[in-house]
Amino acid sequence: MAEFKAPNTDAEFEQNFAQIKPLMTDNQAYFESSRCLFCYDAPCVNACPTGIDIPLFIKQIHSKNTLGAAQTIYNSNVFGYACGKVCPTEVLCEGACVYNHQDVPAIEIGRLQTFATDKAIRSNKTLFQLAPSNGRKAAVIGAGPAGIAFACEMRIAGFDVEIFEAKEKPSGLTVYGVAPYKITNKEALDEMDYLQKQFGFTVHYSHPVTTERDIQHLESEFEVIFLGIGLGRTSELGIPGEDKDGVQGAVEFVETLRMGHHQISVPKKVIVLGGGNTAMDAASESARMGAEHVILAYRRSKEDMGAYEFEYDLAKGVGVQGLFNAAPVEITGNGKVTGVKFIRTHVVNGKVETIAGSEFTEEADWVIKATGQAKRTDFLSLISGLERDSKGCIKVNPDTFQTTNPKYYAAGDAVSGGQEVVNAVANGKKAAKAVMNYK
Amino acid sequence: MANLFTNFAGIKSPNPFWLASAPPTNSGYQIMKAFDTGWGGAVWKTLGVPVVNVSSRYGSVNYRDTRMMGFNNIELITDRPLADNLREIEEVKKRFPDHAVIASLMVESRAEWHQIVKDAENAGSDGIELNFGCPHGMCERGMGSAVGQEPKILKMIVEWVMEVATIPVIVKLTPNISDITRPALAAKEGGANAVSLINTIQSIVGVDIDNFVPYPIVDGKSTNGGYCGPAVKPIALNMTKNVAQHPGVQLPISGIGGVETWRDAVEFMLLGASNVQVCTAVMHYGFGIIREMKRGLEDYMDQKGFATIDEMVGKALPNVMHWEDLNLKYKVVADINEDKCIGCQLCYTACEDGAHQAIGLSSDPLNRTPFIIEENCVGCNLCSLVCPVENCITMKRKDDQTQHLTWKERTAANNVPTTFNDPLAGGLHHWVPEPMDAFKTKTPKHYKG
Numbered sequence: 028m029a030e031f032k033a034p035n036t037d038a039e040f041e042q043n044f045a046q047i048k049p050l051m052t053d054n055q056a057y058f059e060s061s062r063c064l065f066c067y068d069a070p071c072v073n074a075c076p077t078g079i080d081i082p083l084f085i086k087q088i089h090s091k092n093t094l095g096a097a098q099t100i101y102n103s104n105v106f107g108y109a110c111g112k113v114c115p116t117e118v119l120c121e122g123a124c125v126y127n128h129q130d131v132p133a134i135e136i137g138r139l140q141t142f143a144t145d146k147a148i149r150s151n152k153t154l155f156q157l158a159p160s161n162g163r164k165a166a167v168i169g170a171g172p173a174g175i176a177f178a179c180e181m182r183i184a185g186f187d188v189e190i191f192e193a194k195e196k197p198s199g200l201t202v203y204g205v206a207p208y209k210i211t212n213k214e215a216l217d218e219m220d221y222l223q224k225q226f227g228f229t230v231h232y233s234h235p236v237t238t239e240r241d242i243q244h245l246e247s248e249f250e251v252i253f254l255g256i257g258l259g260r261t262s263e264l265g266i267p268g269e270d271k272d273g274v275q276g277a278v279e280f281v282e283t284l285r286m287g288h289h290q291i292s293v294p295k296k297v298i299v300l301g302g303g304n305t306a307m308d309a310a311s312e313s314a315r316m317g318a319e320h321v322i323l324a325y326r327r328s329k330e331d332m333g334a335y336e337f338e339y340d341l342a343k344g345v346g347v348q349g350l351f352n353a354a355p356v357e358i359t360g361n362g363k364v365t366g367v368k369f370i371r372t373h374v375v376n377g378k379v380e381t382i383a384g385s386e387f388t389e390e391a392d393w394v395i396k397a398t399g400q401a402k403r404t405d406f407l408s409l410i411s412g413l414e415r416d417s418k419g420c421i422k423v424n425p426d427t428f429q430t431t432n433p434k435y436y437a438a439g440d441a442v443s444g445g446q447e448v449v450n451a452v453a454n455g456k457k458a459a460k461a462v463m464n465y466k
Numbered sequence: 467m468a469n470l471f472t473n474f475a476g477i478k479s480p481n482p483f484w485l486a487s488a489p490p491t492n493s494g495y496q497i498m499k500a501f502d503t504g505w506g507g508a509v510w511k512t513l514g515v516p517v518v519n520v521s522s523r524y525g526s527v528n529y530r531d532t533r534m535m536g537f538n539n540i541e542l543i544t545d546r547p548l549a550d551n552l553r554e555i556e557e558v559k560k561r562f563p564d565h566a567v568i569a570s571l572m573v574e575s576r577a578e579w580h581q582i583v584k585d586a587e588n589a590g591s592d593g594i595e596l597n598f599g600c601p602h603g604m605c606e607r608g609m610g611s612a613v614g615q616e617p618k619i620l621k622m623i624v625e626w627v628m629e630v631a632t633i634p635v636i637v638k639l640t641p642n643i644s645d646i647t648r649p650a651l652a653a654k655e656g657g658a659n660a661v662s663l664i665n666t667i668q669s670i671v672g673v674d675i676d677n678f679v680p681y682p683i684v685d686g687k688s689t690n691g692g693y694c695g696p697a698v699k700p701i702a703l704n705m706t707k708n709v710a711q712h713p714g715v716q717l718p719i720s721g722i723g724g725v726e727t728w729r730d731a732v733e734f735m736l737l738g739a740s741n742v743q744v745c746t747a748v749m750h751y752g753f754g755i756i757r758e759m760k761r762g763l764e765d766y767m768d769q770k771g772f773a774t775i776d777e778m779v780g781k782a783l784p785n786v787m788h789w790e791d792l793n794l795k796y797k798v799v800a801d802i803n804e805d806k807c808i809g810c811q812l813c814y815t816a817c818e819d820g821a822h823q824a825i826g827l828s829s830d831p832l833n834r835t836p837f838i839i840e841e842n843c844v845g846c847n848l849c850s851l852v853c854p855v856e857n858c859i860t861m862k863r864k865d866d867q868t869q870h871l872t873w874k875e876r877t878a879a880n881n882v883p884t885t886f887n888d889p890l891a892g893g894l895h896h897w898v899p900e901p902m903d904a905f906k907t908k909t910p911k912h913y914k915g
């Protein structure tokens with residue numbers, strides 16, 4: 028697998044993590060936009076959770092009204108640039124493009140979207156008119172996609188908005204979690220900077236809301252509070268050896284990678300446990316960091332994986348080796364990880380069952396657990412009257428995103444249990460609209 | 467095997483593809499290269515008193531990803547001295563005796579015409595083309611289209627030329643006139659041996675909307691130019707048909723205007739042209755496109771069983787009638803092939819907003835294939851034209867194929883609407899939605915932001 032050498036400089040890192048959806052040139056955008064048919068009630072629009080008027084913005088790109096195109100995009104989705112790069116377009120807009128039915132490549136909607144929004148960000152053009160201040164105040168906990176989308180929409184309506192964010196940077200998992208070959212830190216943060224200047228909300232960084240006192244303070248200062256807190260740390264596997272040196276959660280691994288780039292070093296042998304998109308990301312990322320042997324181990328069959336097919340293809344493409352129908356039973360090692368002991372599984376009546384006596388061990392220097400993120404239940408239990416569902420997700424009215432405590436609205440991963448950036452943006456915006464309509 | 471050899475009004479060439487008088491025929495160098503690549507003839511860049519040109523000179527209409535679907539220029543006739551051109555004509559003819567070299571000419575006085583016709587003949591030209599077409603610059607000096615638009619003057623100049631010419635004379639017509647057959651008739655009356663058409667159409671090709679000046683821009687200013695390229699072909703085809711069908715003209719026609727492939731050439735020929743001339747396509751793709759044109763024409767002729775070009779010239783003319791002679795009983799209706807449909811719904815919105823509200827959408831949002839409401843369909847073709855999938859919407863014949871009735875016959879039988887609210891109005895029994903229904907029709911939710 029020595030396809031990638033461990034990067035020693037940021038330039039080498041960027042090379043190993045070359046953007047899979049690079050920015051289009053003017054020419055590429057011109058030709059690609061010329062192909063769009065301008066479908067009626069276009070299926071691509073209906074497939075976009077934020078409902079961007081795709082044929083319109085593509086026509087605007089083609090008629091060289093690129094800022095108009097950016098405005099069309101931002102009207103529906105303030106993460107227009109980021110979404111163009113990180114959305115799983117294959118299963119959203121591009122997957123719905125009518126060209127798929129003609130065996131002609133779908134329009135590259137994502138890349139066109141980033142093309143237009145990039146021009147707006149770089150020109151620093153103001154695209155939005157904010158209503159004069161209405162003297163009302165909203166607080167947002169979490170500067171992720173849901174929180175920022177909510178904040179922008181509230182600012183348009185004239186609310187004062189203050190965002191409280193635990194970390195040092197905005198955009199949530201867009202900068203801390205998404206794979207670096209999808210979007211660079213600079214790209215994610217430039218868009219946030221653009222939004223912040225344009226919408227003029229305040230963000231208090233490194234300002235986690237953690238105590239009951241914090242909450243009481245917010246409740247007394249603000250009319251509405253929006254919870255855009257996303258999910259927490261990687262969940263425990265509950266098998267022996269999880270505490271060994273070299274065992275880590277995928278989300279934590281990706282965060283250190285995104286912040287540390289080439290300063291992180293990944294050992295030769297890595298085993299990633301899980302079958303979701305995060306597992307695919309962690310495996311790809313390990314390989315691109317120079318790991319020589321990356322195994323992606325999943326309890327069930329390849330077909331049962333929750334990950335999108337193209338995400339698995341991406342991992343396979345960089346040499347990741349799949350190990351299916353194998354459940355981890357123990358992480359071996361003496362203080363430090365040396366391997367993972369698996370047991371073979373098969374499915375009986377839809378249930379995964381282990382096959383007695385089929386244990387085997389695979390060597391590893393690192394084990395990355397991509398077994399889902401825990402809910403922030405401790406924090407949520409501090410808010411009175413806030414109900415959660417059986418999985419720990421915040422309960423909301425599906426139309427208004429209002430929680431069972433009427434002062435609180437919520438959207439994003441904390442409500443859905445984990446979706447995409449675009450869903451968090453769509454629902455953050457819907458929540459803001461609902462606040463405006465709430466009497 | 468098809469024989470492409472042509473004898474156009476006495477001018478022989480190995481094939482019917484000539485270069486039109488334009489930048490590709492500026493010099494002996496270019497024409498030698500063109501003949502070597504396979505072109506059959508060349509009409510030399512118009513000779514006369516050499517001009518001085520401006521910079522820049524061309525503008526273009528780009529459509530979607532296609533460059534230069536329309537092209538315009540503000541260039542004048544040759545800017546090279548006559549003697550240089552004549553010497554090169556001689557050289558080309560020496561090297562390519564069997565290819566056609568036609569001298570395009572434009573001068574003012576009778577004496578000048580006599581002189582230059584003789585010069586061209588002495589240099590070895592196979593024929594002469596009189597440029598009465600240039601719609602910019604030259605016409606302001608009383609030449610070019612200023613002549614082409616005045617049949618009387620045109621005829622007089624043709625007569626001057628015929629006084630001395632011993633080789634075939636072609637008159638090139640300007641399309642900047644309402645009835646192309648009038649100058650064609652004048653050419654015939656003046657004694658010309660053939661006509662060629664069309665020259666460029668007066669045009670402004672676009673405007674620089676930041677600096678408020680049309681293209682092409684010359685030091686911040688512009689002027690109208692002449693339009694050509696694929697965009698003008700329909701106009702040229704119609705004029706070719708008009709000239710070919712006119713009983714008084716009956717001259718060989720050289721078809722010009724937007725020819726780029728063998729298909730274009732065949733279309734001109736079926737409407738009465740004996741050969742074609744090409745400019746924009748060569749300015750776009752170079753002389754090499756002749757390879758596609760020649761092979762395509764040969765294959766077509768073989769397939770259709772035409773041994774010579776003459777056999778196909780004018781084949782479509784009997785099928786071009788006056789509107790009043792068309793069969794009003796003929797009825798076609800659109801038909802959607804559901805297996806081919808990709809669900810873009812362009813046919814729906816085109817018919818709904820731009821035609822006759824004869825296409826419906828399924829109430830199931832997952833079924834994106836529209837359906838035709840046959841009783842509303844007037845058979846206009848629009849949906850089949852906008853559909854991006856080849857042969858997905860076809861027009862199916864619905865009348866019983868036994869009846870034939872034309873407007874002329876209906877008029878003769880006093881069976882046509884004559885008053886404003888006449889019960890014979892063609893659309894009287896066509897279903898049209900009530901105006902207020904406009905607000906009941908669902909439109910996509912993103913239409914209103």
Ligand SMILES: Cc1cc2nc3c(=O)[nH]c(=O)nc-3n(C[C@H](O)[C@H](O)[C@H](O)COP(=O)(O)OP(=O)(O)OC[C@H]3O[C@@H](n4cnc5c(N)ncnc54)[C@H](O)[C@@H]3O)c2cc1C
Binds near residue numbers: 236281440448
């Ligand atoms: C590894 C990984 C890869 C992914 N890849 C993609 C991808 O390629 N494409 C895609 O579309 N989606 C991807 N996703 C999903 C996507 O990132 C999330 O769906 C999206 O970021 C959710 O947005 P959010 O605003 O709900 O939460 P988050 O992005 O998680 O943001 C929550 C924010 O709230 C802050 N916060 C939490 N608690 C507090 C508190 N008490 N006080 C103050 N601040 C707090 C957090 O620091 C964080 O900044 C990925 C997710 C992961 C884990």
Ligand SMILES: Cc1cc2nc3c(=O)[nH]c(=O)nc-3n(C[C@H](O)[C@H](O)[C@H](O)COP(=O)(O)O)c2cc1C
């Ligand atoms: C089907 C059709 C019917 C038309 N009927 C009329 C008409 O009744 N009256 C009129 O002034 N122009 C008529 N026109 C000409 C158009 O108004 C317009 O001048 C012409 O199509 C050029 O504009 P375009 O390139 O945008 O199509 C018609 C055009 C089309 C395509």
Ligand code: SF4
Binds near residue numbers: 063064069082124
């Ligand atoms: S479905 Fe494809 S072709 Fe149709 S409007 Fe959307 S991007 Fe354009």
Ligand code: SF4
Binds near residue numbers: 822850
């Ligand atoms: S042929 Fe014309 S009237 Fe008939 S369905 Fe198509 S667009 Fe409508």
Ligand code: SF4
Binds near residue numbers: 808810813834
């Ligand atoms: S235009 Fe053609 S492909 Fe598009 S919906 Fe209509 S029939 Fe289907």
